[in-house]
Amino acid sequence: MLKSIFERAGYLQVMTASSGEEAIKLISGKMPDMIITDVMMPGMDGFELLQEIREISKVPVLMLTAKGEAEDRFAGFELGADDYLVKPFLPKELLLRVEAILKRVYPEENRQIELEYVMVDLDKAEVIREGKSISLTAKEYGILLKLAENAGRIVTIGALCQNACGEIWQGYETTLMTHIRHLREKIEKDPSAPVSLVTVKGLGYKLIVK
């Protein structure tokens, strides 16, 4: 039923699972932008599912509770649910809440960052340099995004690797370095003397924005 509500509302990629275990399997393949789950389910219940999800991701989760499970709301919020909805509900209400959450979690304003020598457009994944646009590759984009989210702050090499290649990142450091190099060639005037993407020896990297 949920699938049909969302597809009619224009959401293009809706996946469904008929149990918590199935859901885990599904999202370990590809993490969706948002998850909606019932609390009462056969086998693994909604809270257990939420807990497992939170161990691997911060993806927003909306929980559906039956009437009279008021206390459950607290349990859900405390485990890190983003919202809950009491059944029965109007389709429109669900859609509005989902929209609100998506807008909150993935703000789509054109995220532009001004660096010393270039502008970075995170939505288009490109660098504007002297009027010309240079596109970023997937890995470069991922790394730059992570740095931009923590603009000014130090981001550890571990965090960047994890962001680029997943949980097991030991041994990836050397590759990360070359991505950093390529990024610098795109955003710095002199890539060997960086002023925007600065290295903090022994700690990590940081992005200096104007």
Added chain:
Amino acid sequence: MLKSIFERAGYLQVMTASSGEEAIKLISGKMPDMIITDVMMPGMDGFELLQEIREISKVPVLMLTAKGEAEDRFAGFELGADDYLVKPFLPKELLLRVEAILKRVYPEENRQIELEYVMVDLDKAEVIREGKSISLTAKEYGILLKLAENAGRIVTIGALCQNACGEIWQGYETTLMTHIRHLREKIEKDPSAPVSLVTVKGLGYKLIVK
């Protein structure tokens, strides 16, 4: 009533307004971190207030609606409310929702420490001294972090060494000393007469914060 709920929950700065007009006046002085408003109010109602707020700020807004105003929720979300809550509600429910919103909107604060002569920014691993920033090296950062975590308390030389070089730290004391020296050169006015990173003879060191 809301004010007392929040103050008892540990929120230190709670402002109240008895009408929409008063609220506008209040926030144009100092924008709060979050706003909670009723929908039904004499004079300007909650939606009008929300609209005016959105013209000047993206501050998160939680709306309180009376039962039976189900349709109002939609209006609120569409205008950019961050959440709503149906009256009557439990104080705990309100607190959980507010906490959820605040955590979403203000993910983390900057860990800054004010010392006698300088500010220390732990996220950037740098010292701000007379407007200029001096960066810390990895070891210096590690030591200062440990001291900052125990600000005001004595930290033994053993604890600091362990933090810097691992379990087997015997014989490292002399090296620690030079790191301390370098730190003092960055954070003290006169490194030879320290007032922020003080040595406690025979016991260890301690960081005096303002």
Added chain:
DNA sequence: AGTTCACCTTGAGATTACCTTGAGATTTTC
């Protein structure tokens, strides 16, 4: 005053973390 002890100060060599480049592997695109 002299001795001791704990900590300070400085410089120079050793180390390590990071840089740079190129070339092969992999993925994407047409």
Added chain:
DNA sequence: GAAAATCTCAAGGTAATCTCAAGGTGAACT
């Protein structure tokens, strides 16, 4: 299925950082 783009990884190089030792200082105690 071939070409192009992108990713990965290794080898050699460099400079900032770390380490350590030698000499110094001042307080406490005899």
